[in-house]
Every structure is written in C-alpha cells, then in structure tokens.
Amino acid sequence: MIRAILMTGLIGITCAFLSCFITLKGWSLMGDALSHSVVPGVALAYYLKFPFSIGAFLTGLLAALSMSLIKVKSKLKEDAIIGIVFTTFLAIGIFLLSIFPSQIQIQTIVLGNVLSISDMDIQQVLIISSITFCFFLFQWKNLLVFCFDPIFARTVGLNTIFLHVLLLALLSATAVAALKAVGACLVVAMLITPGATAYLLTKQFSKMLFISTTLGFFSSVFGAYFSFFFDGATGGCIVLLQSCFFIIALYYSSHKNKKSQKIILENSNISSESLGPTL
Amino acid sequence: MNGHITEVEFYNISVIYNNGTHALVNASLRVPSGTICALVGANGSGKSTLFKAALGLVTPHSGRISLLGRRVQEALKEGLVSYVPQAEEIDWNFPVLVEDVVLMGRYAKMNMLKIPSTKDLQVVKESLAKVELQHLAKRQIGELSGGQKKRVFLARSLAQEAKIILLDEPFTGVDVNTELKIIELLKDLRNKGHIIIVSTHNLGSVPEFCDEVALVKNSILKYGKTEEIFNEKNLALTFGDALRHFRFEHSTVDNQDGKSIMLITDDERPLVLGRGGHLEYSDTKGKEHLLKDRHPTNEDNNDSKNKK
Numbered sequence: 001m002i003r004a005i006l007m008t009g010l011i012g013i014t015c016a017f018l019s020c021f022i023t024l025k026g027w028s029l030m031g032d033a034l035s036h037s038v039v040p041g042v043a044l045a046y047y048l049k050f051p052f053s054i055g056a057f058l059t060g061l062l063a064a065l066s067m068s069l070i071k072v073k074s075k076l077k078e079d080a081i082i083g084i085v086f087t088t089f090l091a092i093g094i095f096l097l098s099i100f101p102s103q104i105q106i107q108t109i110v111l112g113n114v115l116s117i118s119d120m121d122i123q124q125v126l127i128i129s130s131i132t133f134c135f136f137l138f139q140w141k142n143l144l145v146f147c148f149d150p151i152f153a154r155t156v157g158l159n160t161i162f163l164h165v166l167l168l169a170l171l172s173a174t175a176v177a178a179l180k181a182v183g184a185c186l187v188v189a190m191l192i193t194p195g196a197t198a199y200l201l202t203k204q205f206s207k208m209l210f211i212s213t214t215l216g217f218f219s220s221v222f223g224a225y226f227s228f229f230f231d232g233a234t235g236g237c238i239v240l241l242q243s244c245f246f247i248i249a250l251y252y253s254s255h256k257n258k259k260s261q262k263i264i265l266e267n268s269n270i271s272s273e274s275l276g277p278t279l
Numbered sequence: 280m281n282g283h284i285t286e287v288e289f290y291n292i293s294v295i296y297n298n299g300t301h302a303l304v305n306a307s308l309r310v311p312s313g314t315i316c317a318l319v320g321a322n323g324s325g326k327s328t329l330f331k332a333a334l335g336l337v338t339p340h341s342g343r344i345s346l347l348g349r350r351v352q353e354a355l356k357e358g359l360v361s362y363v364p365q366a367e368e369i370d371w372n373f374p375v376l377v378e379d380v381v382l383m384g385r386y387a388k389m390n391m392l393k394i395p396s397t398k399d400l401q402v403v404k405e406s407l408a409k410v411e412l413q414h415l416a417k418r419q420i421g422e423l424s425g426g427q428k429k430r431v432f433l434a435r436s437l438a439q440e441a442k443i444i445l446l447d448e449p450f451t452g453v454d455v456n457t458e459l460k461i462i463e464l465l466k467d468l469r470n471k472g473h474i475i476i477v478s479t480h481n482l483g484s485v486p487e488f489c490d491e492v493a494l495v496k497n498s499i500l501k502y503g504k505t506e507e508i509f510n511e512k513n514l515a516l517t518f519g520d521a522l523r524h525f526r527f528e529h530s531t532v533d534n535q536d537g538k539s540i541m542l543i544t545d546d547e548r549p550l551v552l553g554r555g556g557h558l559e560y561s562d563t564k565g566k567e568h569l570l571k572d573r574h575p576t577n578e579d580n581n582d583s584k585n586k587k
Binding site: 157 | 297298336355356358360364369370373374376380383384435439
C-alpha cells in the first residue's frame with residue numbers, strides 16, 4: 001500500500017508539472033484526447049507481447065502528431081480535430097480488444113487499478129518521471145517562452161517544432177504513467193486541475209509550478225490513502241480532492257479580486273463629481 | 280552568404296497561402312542599416328506576410344530573403360531579428376511579470392539552463408529604464424495599460440540587442456505621449472545603425488520619423504525616401520478607396536489666409552475642432568468630406584456674404 005501511495009504521489013508531481021504548460025498552452029482537450037488514444041497501443045502491446053507503456057506512448061504520440069498535422073493541413077477547428085482523432089483511436093482500441101482476447105479488461109484501462117501495481121509498473125513510472133524531469137530541467141524556460149509567445153520564441157533561436165513535439169511527447173508519456181493509477185478517464189484531470197488551480201493563485205509562473213506540484217503530490221498521496229480507507233476508486237478520490245482544492249482556490253481568487261477592485265476604487269483620484277453629471 | 284552585408288533584402292518574394300490567396304507577388308525591398316522604414320498599406324495588403332516571411336513563419340514560393348547577408352534561419356539562430364507584436368497576439372493573463380518578459384529577450388545569449396548572468400540582469404534593467412517602466416518590473420503584464428504593454432515588448436526587443444527590429448502596428452492603442460516616446464527610442468536605435476521596419480496605419484507619424492517608406496499592395500508598389508514617395512497620389516494608388524479625405528473649406532491656418540488643407544487618414548476619424556466647436560462634414564463627394572462649422576460665428580457669416 002505504501003508503495004502504491006508513493007508511486008501515485010510521484011505520478012501526481014509529474015502530471016502537475018506538465019499541467020502548468022498544458023493549461024497555459026490551451027491543450028486541455030489535447031490531454032483528454034491523448035488519455036483515450038492510448039487504448040489501441042495498450043491492446044497491441046499485450047497482443048505483441050511488449051510493455052504496454054511503450055505501446056500506449058507510441059499511439060498517444062501518433063494521435064497527437066495526427067492532430068497537429070490535420071490542423072496545419074485543413075481549415076477544421078481544433079475541437080473538431082481532437083474529437084475526430086481521439087474517438088477514432090479509441091474505437092480502434094476497443095475493436096482490437098474485442099477481436100484479440102486478452103487478460104486486459106477495458107475497465108482496468110479506463111478506471112485504473114493502483115492496487116495491482118507491479119514492480120515493472122513502478123520501474124516504468126520511475127523511468128518516465130526521470131526522463132520527464134530531465135527534459136523539464138533543461139527546457140522549462142524554453143517551453144515557457146514557447147507557450148507564451150511562439151513567434152518570439154523563433155526570434156531567440158528556439159526550435160519551436162522541436163518544442164511542440166517535445167511537449168506532445170511528454171504529455172503522451174505522462175498520460176501513460178498516470179494510466180495505471182487513475183485510468184484513461186481521469187488522467188486528463190491530473191493533467192489539468194493542478195495547473196488550473198495554481199493559475200488562479202499566482203501571477204508568476206515559477207510560483208505556479210511550485211503550487212501545482214505541491215497540490216498534485218498531496219492530492220495524489222491523500223487521494224490514494226483515502227481510496228484504501230474507503231475502499232473506493234483511487235482515481236475518483238484523487239480527482240475529487242483536486243476538485244476541492246480547485247473550488248477553494250476559485251473562491252479565494254474571486255474574493256481577492258473583489259477586494260483589490262474595491263481598494264483601487266477607493267484610492268482612485270477620479271470621482272463622479274469631477275467627471276460631471278452622468279447621462 | 281556574405282556576413283558583411285549590412286542590409287535587409289527581400290527579392291521577388293511571392294507567398295501563396297494554403298487557401299490559394301496570393302498574399303505577396305514579386306515583392307522586392309531593400310533596407311540599409313541605420314534606417315527606419317515604414318510599411319504602409321491597407322488591411323490585407325501583405326505587410327504582416329512580409330514580417331512572417333522574415334521570421335520564417337511562412338516559406339516564400341519564390342524569391343529570397345537576406346537578413347544582414349544571412350538566410351532567415353541563420354539570422355534567427357544568431358538572434359539578429361527581434362519582433363514587437365500587436366497586442367492582440369498576446370495572452371495578457373499569462374502569469375509572467377514585466378521583468379520576466381524583458382528577460383526573455385536575453386534567452387538567445389544565455390546558457391542551456393537559461394540562468395541569467397549579471398550582464399543579462401543589467402541589460403534588462405537598462406531596457407526597462409529606456410522605456411520608463413522600471414517601477415513596474417514586478418507587475419503582471421495584464422495589469423498594464425495599452426501604452427505600457429507596447430513598451431514592455433519594446434523593452435524586450437531592446438534587451439535582445441538585435442540589429443533588425445520589426446514592429447507590427449506599434450502605435451495602435453497608445454496615447455500621444457507614449458507614441459512620442461516610442462518614436463524617440465526608434466530614432467535613437469536608428470542612429471546607432473539598427474534596421475527598423477515598422478508596419479503602421481498611423482499615416483500622420485510616418486513623415487515625422489520614417490526615413491523610407493514602402494507602399495504595400497500585395498507587392499511593393501513603390502519604395503524610397505519618405506519625402507519622395509509619401510504623397511497623395513501614391514497613397515491613393517496604395518489604398519484605393521480605403522482612405523478618408525477631409526477637406527477644410529475654411530482655412531485652419533491661424534490667419535485664415537484662404538488656403539485649403541486636405542487631411543488624409545486611413546482607419547481613424549480625427550476630431551477636428553474649429554472656432555465654433557466640433558466640425559462635421561456637410562457634403563460628401565465619394566470619400567471626400569467637406570467640413571463646416573456646426574455653429575458658424577459672425578465672422579464666418581460676414582466672410583460668406585463678402586464672397587457672394
């Protein structure tokens with residue numbers, strides 16, 4: 001149990017780190033699509049007898065690149081492209097699982113099962129997290145510029161195509177890592193909610209990263225613990241906790257904004273009398 | 280390519296978008312160092328496309344671009360080009376402070392981990408001082424006024440220390456004071472040998488600070504010294520029907536010497552105040568507006584009686 005909780009905590013940190021970029025880049029739907037697009041990869045990996053993480057990562061990346069290519073080559077809007085691509089991949093996965101009988105249950109993929117985590121799963125998560133953090137260590141500022149102003153990123157010599165593919169690859173890999181803990185359905189929450197919550201609480205990106213990863217870690221650890229305690233779905237508990245944090249942050253930030261606006265009005269030198277009568 | 284060339288050259292550039300639009304056809308332009316060049320043209324004339332080509336965002340179907348003797352990708356890698364965007368292109372809710380944005384301008388000169396050196400921080404401080412925003416360094420960018428936002432991106436451009444500066448509509452949404460400050464800054468950079476290309480609708484400011492003008496209408500119609508190129512005839516050629524003309528029936532010169540003045544504007548309607556208050560048009564011939572006082576004074580009435 002301790003092992004499962006700690007691994008979930010590590011997944012929570014990794015997802016939360018990435019969620020800052022995903023939220024700011026406006027790729028929330030992309031995260032949702034990728035988490036469903038990994039299903040055919042898992043099915044094929046079991047059939048061809050290689051690690052499911054590799055299969056899931058490859059199909060996830062393929063789906064992401066397909067979406068990017070269709071966006072460049074067509075005039076379709078992003079939400080339509082995402083909807084078409086991920087449902088196609090999901091359909092392929094369900095079809096493969098139906099014609100190639102295996103020990104995988106679709107429910108396991110969709111809802112996750114952290115209790116059945118094996119040593120191999122832990123190794124995969126450790127490898128994925130290590131690679132993700134290495135890339136972030138060297139590239140987080142480049143990714144920040146890319147998310148903020150991609151045109152400017154080119155003028156300071158950044159390879160925006162590389163950064164685009166890198167972000168997609170990291171997203172794909174992280175979704176795979178989180179699959180075991182929370183399942184395909186709720187991976188998207190781990191990739192969005194911590195970043196969105198942190199965004200409400202700070203104006204500075206470095207603080208946003210810190211808040212997001214802290215929330216990601218604690219919600220994952222305590223969510224996994226509560227799921228054992230209540231014998232409930234781990235993914236559901238984690239995401240519920242994250243949602244609670246989000247609601248608290250939303251209330252706090254709107255309350256803080258109202259207070260700031262009131263102070264600005266009180267300090268303002270312009271009064272209705274000096275402007276003249278209103279019409 | 281020759282690294283000793285000190286100019287920007289677009290030679291017979293043609294750009295066709297995926298939807299078949301011919302954004303630019305055989306556009307040629309050469310801007311030497313120590314020059315401010317205005318790109319003037321109607322909406323959709325290809326000004327932004329020219330910038331996109333210089334930034335490597337679109338690949339021309341034909342022609343070549345030389346930025347200080349280098350290809351576009353080489354020039355971008357060396358950090359020779361900086362770009363000041365329009366306000367609409369930026370997410371102002373992004374959680375970055377003013378100083379963070381300006382520091383981004385130094386990224387091309389930093390190490391792999393992008394840890395700023397003492398010199399980088401000093402350049403950021405100086406760049407903010409030049410645009411008079413040092414007191415707002417710790418503000419989130421969305422909290423700034425329109426003019427301040429423009430200045431932040433100008434400061435970022437200064438921090439880049441790029442030789443070529445592309446400005447896309449730098450005067451949109453800024454007040455007169457900010458406009459004057461930006462112009463002074465650009466003149467200073469010009470005097471130091473930078474190449475500055477400005478896309479603008481603000482026709483009135485062009486003769487004040489632009490050495491050269493390129494008139495754009497899906498190609499470069501005319502290019503040269505402002506005093507030679509920037510006239511009514513060429514503007515009519517460039518803009519077609521998209522210009523407003525305000526003819527002042529009564530002279531606006533202090534002594535009312537009877538001379539007639541034509542005010543030409545692209546997309547803005549100027550407020551014109553006469554002795555009696557706001558002047559409005561009374562007659563329109565095509566795009567020409569004939570202005571008269573809303574409340575003519577006694578002197579005006581006597582003048583019109585004498586003319587009869």
